[in-house]
Amino acid sequence: MSESASSLRDRGKTAFLRSIVLIALWWLAARAADSPLLPSPADVAQSIWISAKSGVLFRAVGTSAARLVVGYAIALLAGVPLGALLARSRVVKNAIGPLVLGLGAVPSICWLPLAILWFGLTETAIQVVVVLGALLPIATATESAVSHVSPSIERAARTMGASGATLLFRVTLPAAVPGISAGAKLGWTFALRSLMAGELLFVSGGLGQLLETGRDMGDTALVLAVVLAVVALARVCELALFSPIDREIARRWGTANA
Amino acid sequence: MNGLFGAGSRALGDADAHAREGAKVVTAGPAISLDHVSCVFQSKNGGGQLALEDISLTVDQGELVCLLGPSGSGKSTLLNVVAGLVKPSSGRVRAGAEDVLGPGPDRAVVFQDAALFPWLTLEENVAFPLKLAAVPEDERNARVESLLRLVHLWHFRDRHPHELSGGMRQRGAIARALANDPAVLLLDEPFGALDAQTRELLHAEVERIHSATRKTMLFVTHSVIEAVRLADRIVLMGTRPGRILDVLTVDLPRPRHSADAEVAELALRAGAAIAREVDKVAREEEGRV
Ligand SMILES: Nc1ncnc2c1ncn2[C@@H]1O[C@H](COP(=O)(O)OP(=O)(O)OP(=O)(O)O)[C@@H](O)[C@H]1O
Numbered sequence: 001m002s003e004s005a006s007s008l009r010d011r012g013k014t015a016f017l018r019s020i021v022l023i024a025l026w027w028l029a030a031r032a033a034d035s036p037l038l039p040s041p042a043d044v045a046q047s048i049w050i051s052a053k054s055g056v057l058f059r060a061v062g063t064s065a066a067r068l069v070v071g072y073a074i075a076l077l078a079g080v081p082l083g084a085l086l087a088r089s090r091v092v093k094n095a096i097g098p099l100v101l102g103l104g105a106v107p108s109i110c111w112l113p114l115a116i117l118w119f120g121l122t123e124t125a126i127q128v129v130v131v132l133g134a135l136l137p138i139a140t141a142t143e144s145a146v147s148h149v150s151p152s153i154e155r156a157a158r159t160m161g162a163s164g165a166t167l168l169f170r171v172t173l174p175a176a177v178p179g180i181s182a183g184a185k186l187g188w189t190f191a192l193r194s195l196m197a198g199e200l201l202f203v204s205g206g207l208g209q210l211l212e213t214g215r216d217m218g219d220t221a222l223v224l225a226v227v228l229a230v231v232a233l234a235r236v237c238e239l240a241l242f243s244p245i246d247r248e249i250a251r252r253w254g255t256a257n258a
Numbered sequence: 259m260n261g262l263f264g265a266g267s268r269a270l271g272d273a274d275a276h277a278r279e280g281a282k283v284v285t286a287g288p289a290i291s292l293d294h295v296s297c298v299f300q301s302k303n304g305g306g307q308l309a310l311e312d313i314s315l316t317v318d319q320g321e322l323v324c325l326l327g328p329s330g331s332g333k334s335t336l337l338n339v340v341a342g343l344v345k346p347s348s349g350r351v352r353a354g355a356e357d358v359l360g361p362g363p364d365r366a367v368v369f370q371d372a373a374l375f376p377w378l379t380l381e382e383n384v385a386f387p388l389k390l391a392a393v394p395e396d397e398r399n400a401r402v403e404s405l406l407r408l409v410h411l412w413h414f415r416d417r418h419p420h421e422l423s424g425g426m427r428q429r430g431a432i433a434r435a436l437a438n439d440p441a442v443l444l445l446d447e448p449f450g451a452l453d454a455q456t457r458e459l460l461h462a463e464v465e466r467i468h469s470a471t472r473k474t475m476l477f478v479t480h481s482v483i484e485a486v487r488l489a490d491r492i493v494l495m496g497t498r499p500g501r502i503l504d505v506l507t508v509d510l511p512r513p514r515h516s517a518d519a520e521v522a523e524l525a526l527r528a529g530a531a532i533a534r535e536v537d538k539v540a541r542e543e544e545g546r547v
């Protein structure tokens with residue numbers, strides 16, 4: 001216990017030192033460049049402060065986060081069953097397997113023009129992009145995780161009398177959880193990327209749009225401030241959601257702690 | 259601590275008493291019977307592989323039979339046919355009086371890799387088949403405890419499989435297989451991946467469990483010593499096609515030990531009987547390289 005606490009403190013310390021060094025280097029570079037194109041850390045901090053105080057930043061973070069949560073939830077709810085079906089049903093695999101692979105190769109932002117033609121400049125249009133971005137990696141990872149469940153695990157369950165839905169929900173899917181969770185994590189990064197791309201192109205609130213505003217006004221400090229906000233959003237979700245899940249999976253399934 | 263061990267030996271005592279009673283009322287008739295069973299695996303290039311050819315074998319109730327043979331002699335296939343996991347191409351398979359149509363809780367299997375569910379603790383693993391069979395919670399808990407005590411793993415009940423040694427995992431798998439009180443226990447090289455000392459300990463454990471529960475056991479191995487150490491009868495199998503070469507009765511007193519002179523002598527005889535087959539496999543595999 002005390003060991004892990006002290007190693008955590010050590011890690012915190014190195015992270016802190018690393019940030020100090022980075023900020024110092026950035027500050028020196030900004031001093032040397034002396035140009036509005038490379039604002040100093042202080043300028044960016046001020047920009048963050050101003051946009052936070054006016055509420056612009058929080059509104060943008062809120063809008064983006066809400067879109068992310070909704071789109072990601074849909075992708076998860078559809079992607080896991082889709083992947084399980086692809087792994088377990090020859091008919092489904094033959095019918096839509098190539099389609100899923102093909103769609104997976106297309107960056108989801110490519111669907112934005114079509115989505116706008118179909119749904120107009122609406123939330124639905126941008127959700128289509130987010131969902132498509134996250135759904136395919138989640139489905140592909142789930143398919144692979146389910147098809148790689150050790151045959152002896154499933155055979156053991158069948159000799160105990162498990163079959164059909166019982167086998168799927170109480171044995172196969174739990175056995176595939178580490179792989180599905182890796183896919184879910186990948187899906188999350190894809191959702192974030194798709195959302196930022198979508199918001200940059202399609203002006204309607206969110207962090208992407210704030211980036212565009214910064215560029216329009218030639219406000220490099222604001223652009224960098226928003227980039228930092230995106231990094232923070234990604235890291236907070238990672239630390240608050242995915243790290244605990246990973247630790248729990250490592251504890252129970254015995255997978256290596258990543 | 260003392261309390262736990264005390265309860266443990268009591269549980270085992272109960273099992274012994276139960277077994278003695280059970281032995282008296284054992285009904286006649288084989289526990290497993292195979293009639294002219296053949297099994298062909300279709301390969302992708304259209305050809306067929308005869309994994310089992312015309313196997314006829316009966317295993318009596320309470321008997322411990324070892325299937326001994328070189329790699330590829332169809333031992334696992336035969337076990338899986340009895341388990342109902344593989345359908346034979348022809349012939350008839352019965353467990354007790356019933357035809358085998360698929361897997362069922364009357365025939366439990368212990369696999370080489372234990373196949374414990376990694377997301378469950380040891381206790382939850384042993385409880386799993388009982389939950390599937392809708393055994394009420396009180397009874398389930400009592401049964402899990404007596405099974406884990408039977409295999410000396412009660413102290414480790416809260417561990418996940420990855421926190422156990424290979425030998426502990428196999429003992430856990432045996433406890434789980436015994437959970438629904440199956441008529442037959444099928445073991446496919448359960449100790450194949452373990453070191454010699456652990457294996458020796460587990461042999462004693464299997465012997466003890468067999469005499470305590472009087473379960474019919476079909477035990478696959480490619481170790482001659484293991485077969486002689488454990489079996490009432492040894493079925494010697496050969497390759498290409500997988501078939502029965504001979505059946506040896508092991509009439510040695512129990513408990514046995516791998517270092518016993520009689521065990522070593524019989525192992526030598528059994529070894530000689532399959533040496534030709536092992537040679538054949540080795541030659542074939544060399545020829546292919
Ligand atoms: N699912 C399968 N599909 C095709 N061929 C199979 C399959 N299972 C087994 N075989 C073939 O059947 C033969 C017997 O295999 P089996 O696994 O029963 O042998 P074994 O005696 O258990 O060998 P080992 O000691 O290596 O486990 C082998 O030649 C193998 O290639």
Ligand SMILES: [Mg+2]
Binds near residue numbers: 333334335446
């Ligand atoms: Mg085998």
